[in-house]
Amino acid sequence: MTATLLAALAKLLSGASVRWIDCQPDTCQRVYFANHTSHLDALVVWAALPHEVRMLTRPVAAKDYWEGGRLRRYLATRVFDALLIDRKDIKVHQSPVDLMIREIGETKSLIVFPEGSRGTDGIGEFKSGLYYLSKKRPDLELVPVHIDNLNRVLPRGEFLPVPLLSCISFGPPMWLESGEPKADFLLRAREAVRRLKEV
Amino acid sequence: MADGKTLALVGGVLVLLAAATGAGQFLKLYPESGLNAAVVRSFNLRLRAWWLMCSVLAAALLIGDTATVVLFGAISFWALREFITLTPTRLGDHRALFWVFVLFTPLQYVLIGRMRHSRYELYNVLIPVYAFLFILARVAVSGDYKRFLERTAKIQAGLLICVYCLSFAPALLYLDLKPGESQGANVRLLFFFILMVQVSDGLHFLWSRLVGRHVIAAAISPSKTWEGFLGGTASATLLGAALWWATPFEPWGAAGISLLISVMGFAGGMTMSAIKRDRGVKDYGTLVEGHGGVLDRIDSLCFAAPVVFHVMQLFFPLQQP
Numbered sequence: 108m109t110a111t112l113l114a115a116l117a118k119l120l121s122g123a124s125v126r127w128i129d130c131q132p133d134t135c136q137r138v139y140f141a142n143h144t145s146h147l148d149a150l151v152v153w154a155a156l157p158h159e160v161r162m163l164t165r166p167v168a169a170k171d172y173w174e175g176g177r178l179r180r181y182l183a184t185r186v187f188d189a190l191l192i193d194r195k196d197i198k199v200h201q202s203p204v205d206l207m208i209r210e211i212g213e214t215k216s217l218i219v220f221p222e223g224s225r226g227t228d229g230i231g232e233f234k235s236g237l238y239y240l241s242k243k244r245p246d247l248e249l250v251p252v253h254i255d256n257l258n259r260v261l262p263r264g265e266f267l268p269v270p271l272l273s274c275i276s277f278g279p280p281m282w283l284e285s286g287e288p289k290a291d292f293l294l295r296a297r298e299a300v301r302r303l304k305e306v
Numbered sequence: 307m308a309d310g311k312t313l314a315l316v317g318g319v320l321v322l323l324a325a326a327t328g329a330g331q332f333l334k335l336y337p338e339s340g341l342n343a344a345v346v347r348s349f350n351l352r353l354r355a356w357w358l359m360c361s362v363l364a365a366a367l368l369i370g371d372t373a374t375v376v377l378f379g380a381i382s383f384w385a386l387r388e389f390i391t392l393t394p395t396r397l398g399d400h401r402a403l404f405w406v407f408v409l410f411t412p413l414q415y416v417l418i419g420r421m422r423h424s425r426y427e428l429y430n431v432l433i434p435v436y437a438f439l440f441i442l443a444r445v446a447v448s449g450d451y452k453r454f455l456e457r458t459a460k461i462q463a464g465l466l467i468c469v470y471c472l473s474f475a476p477a478l479l480y481l482d483l484k485p486g487e488s489q490g491a492n493v494r495l496l497f498f499f500i501l502m503v504q505v506s507d508g509l510h511f512l513w514s515r516l517v518g519r520h521v522i523a524a525a526i527s528p529s530k531t532w533e534g535f536l537g538g539t540a541s542a543t544l545l546g547a548a549l550w551w552a553t554p555f556e557p558w559g560a561a562g563i564s565l566l567i568s569v570m571g572f573a574g575g576m577t578m579s580a581i582k583r584d585r586g587v588k589d590y591g592t593l594v595e596g597h598g599g600v601l602d603r604i605d606s607l608c609f610a611a612p613v614v615f616h617v618m619q620l621f622f623p624l625q626q627p
Binding site for chain 1: 383387388390391395397400401403404407408
């Protein structure tokens with residue numbers, strides 16, 4: 108109930124139009140990977156999914172931001188059930204990738220932002236988490252997502268949003284090819300996101 | 307409100323729309339009639355937008371003045387979203403934009419809705435004075451001086467066109483017309499105004515297509531010609547005069563107001579085309595897919611509304627002693 112309300116509010120506020128390009132909404136296990144532009148990203152991509160898919164999808168978000176303040180913590184843990192990752196304290200035996208694999212089980216999907224932090228211009232280099240995730244769970248469908256204009260709705264360092272219009276595009280699923288080198292795969296994934304901007 | 311004149315005006319529009327829809331469907335079903343399929347499609351799309359506009363407006367007018375003001379406020383809000391989304395802004399503009407959306411836009415419509423109760427006509431100056439100065443100062447305080455005048459002017463222009471100008475359309479509901487006129491007269495005036503803006507748009511387009519030879523500004527809009535402008539304006543003026551019985555005017559007054567609406571509507575369409583050309587988009591709808599271009603539909607309304615409101619206050623004996 109709260110989740111549906113929050114999703115509707117997020118859609119209204121971000122004026123997000125949603126496009127599915129060579130891709131259909133599905134409840135199968137997926138990893139949605141998107142460019143990172145704003146603190147609203149995780150929330151808006153999550154809200155852009157249809158209800159049944161949304162209920163099975165957990166955004167991966169930064170612990171330091173979403174645990175700052177009571178409202179944010181409530182939203183992240185109770186409403187959109189985010190998987191909070193500590194960016195400052197990454198342990199070897201408890202890597203974020205292992206945590207993600209453990210948390211999704213056999214049913215849930217994830218929303219990740221492989222750039223790690225928000226880029227200033229264009230899409231930054233992808234970190235290797237997406238590669239390791241895919242190597243350990245090759246059955247997961249990787250769906251590229253492009254987020255357009257949301258950085259103007261809530262830019263870095265601002266806390267009040269300006270209700271402009273944004274656009275969320277979901278692209279065709281991809282997988283890690285067998286024997287594909289890490290750098291090639293990460294470049295291909297980044298290109299898949301970037302390409303959605305031009306469609 | 308449902309007096310004979312209103313019924314005649316609204317009924318006439320409905321009959322016309324129904325006839326046009328019938329013709330559009332006929333042309334779609336029988337493509338061998340010789341008309342360009344793209345033209346027929348655009349005609350049908352335009353008609354659908356008209357039906358939508360008519361039904362939304364009718365619903366708002368039936369519920370009451372406040373609902374109409376709220377409806378126009380929502381349209382302004384959406385149009386401003388499109389305008390600012392299209393316009394590149396910098397981080398330093400963020401706080402100013404926040405207040406533009408959250409404070410000035412709703413406040414302008416609150417002032418319009420409370421027009422009858424306020425002693426001083428604040429709705430006339432809120433945006434051109436207070437918002438104008440606020441935007442300059444707020445952007446300056448943010449500390450980013452790059453292309454300062456250009457950036458502030460863009461925000462000011464967006465707010466003026468999408469919010470300030472459009473808000474004078476529902477303001478027509480609050481004019482004190484001649485004594486003896488019922489409240490229905492205001493509703494009819496607003497309906498007449500919107501009808502004339504739309505009809506005049508259509509007539510400009512039609513005349514341009516039929517006899518257009520001399521393009522006015524090819525770089526901005528290759529489909530707008532002097533023949534279209536003159537023919538469209540003249541025929542809209544005649545049509546407006548013929549509808550004088552539904553307005554608070556005498557035939558001459560109705561013709562004058564219609565002439566004004568037609569010229570201003572044309573200016574609005576031209577101006578918005580220039581902005582779109584500069585930003586390299588065909589219409590505001592393609593900017594963010596899935597969102598119909600609200601701004602494309604209201605450009606003529608925005609330009610005509612404040613001038614009609616102002617001229618009516620100047621030249622028509624609204625408040626008799």
